[in-house]
Amino acid sequence: MSIVPAAAQVLAVLRYLARQAAPVPAAAISRDVGLPRSTTYHLLDTLAAEGFVVHLPEERRYGLGVSAFELASGYERQAPLQRLARVPLATLVDRTGHNANLAVLHGREVIYVIEERAPGRAPLVSEVGVRLPAHLTASGRAVLALLPAAQVRAIFPDRSAFVLRHGVGPASLTALRGLLAQVRRRGYATEEGEVTPGLSSVAAPVLDHHAHPIAGVSVTFPGESAGEPERRRIADHVAHTARELTRRVGGVSAVRSGRER
Numbered sequence: 001m002s003i004v005p006a007a008a009q010v011l012a013v014l015r016y017l018a019r020q021a022a023p024v025p026a027a028a029i030s031r032d033v034g035l036p037r038s039t040t041y042h043l044l045d046t047l048a049a050e051g052f053v054v055h056l057p058e059e060r061r062y063g064l065g066v067s068a069f070e071l072a073s074g075y076e077r078q079a080p081l082q083r084l085a086r087v088p089l090a091t092l093v094d095r096t097g098h099n100a101n102l103a104v105l106h107g108r109e110v111i112y113v114i115e116e117r118a119p120g121r122a123p124l125v126s127e128v129g130v131r132l133p134a135h136l137t138a139s140g141r142a143v144l145a146l147l148p149a150a151q152v153r154a155i156f157p158d159r160s161a162f163v164l165r166h167g168v169g170p171a172s173l174t175a176l177r178g179l180l181a182q183v184r185r186r187g188y189a190t191e192e193g194e195v196t197p198g199l200s201s202v203a204a205p206v207l208d209h210h211a212h213p214i215a216g217v218s219v220t221f222p223g224e225s226a227g228e229p230e231r232r233r234i235a236d237h238v239a240h241t242a243r244e245l246t247r248r249v250g251g252v253s254a255v256r257s258g259r260e261r
Helices: 005-019 024-034 037-049 064-076 082-098 138-144 147-154 173-186 228-248
Strands: 054-055 063-066 099-106 109-115 131-133 187-190 199-207 212-223
Touching: 005 024, 005 037, 005 054, 005 063, 005 064, 024 037, 037 054, 037 228, 082 099, 082 212, 082 228, 099 138, 109 138, 138 173, 138 187, 138 199, 138 212, 147 173, 173 187, 199 228, 212 228
Parallel strands: none
Antiparallel strands: 054 063, 099 109, 099 212, 109 131, 187 199, 199 212
């Protein structure tokens, strides 16, 4: 496949700005994206003229513009991830016999965008549109485990960020880091009654073409009645579904080497 260098540079700048917590100086963009300063300024001028970037002259910084928001809104309207995930999640429900969900990270919460309910299973708190603390959910942990350490620190800057629903779960960045390290070693995340007492969940991440986590696939089941073999069976099906969704969105399953934890 032929790559157009200028287009690749523009996309690199936009992706970089999208990952920042606030507008940044042009020098930082040039340095972190790996572009010459002159090229960076030319790209920023063009993007600003088209509304994809806004220049803050008093601060000498650049941030995303309204046109970038319109692109994101178009994605939201078309909901390609939900469309691609519907059949695999329905298959996951058939294979496990339990309710399945797809959730995306938004700040320090996850938003559930798909719920597939198994026959005879009761509805869960994680219905479509519901937000829950990411650090308490299996889906949130699956995504957080593959984010850079600096991004996790920015999401959870202090203890006030750690809301608990039932008095259990990580209540500090140190505790969360330990939990996320376990997720990376296992390849999937778990949650034991931290969202709803008596219910357990297993989740695995869906990755984009940069191996960046964009969503979490989860299955929820009665914890007390599920022994280790059953939990392993569910985890295997969840991981398989996450890999299938990664393939469908054009993602790569291998995590980038050298990423800071």
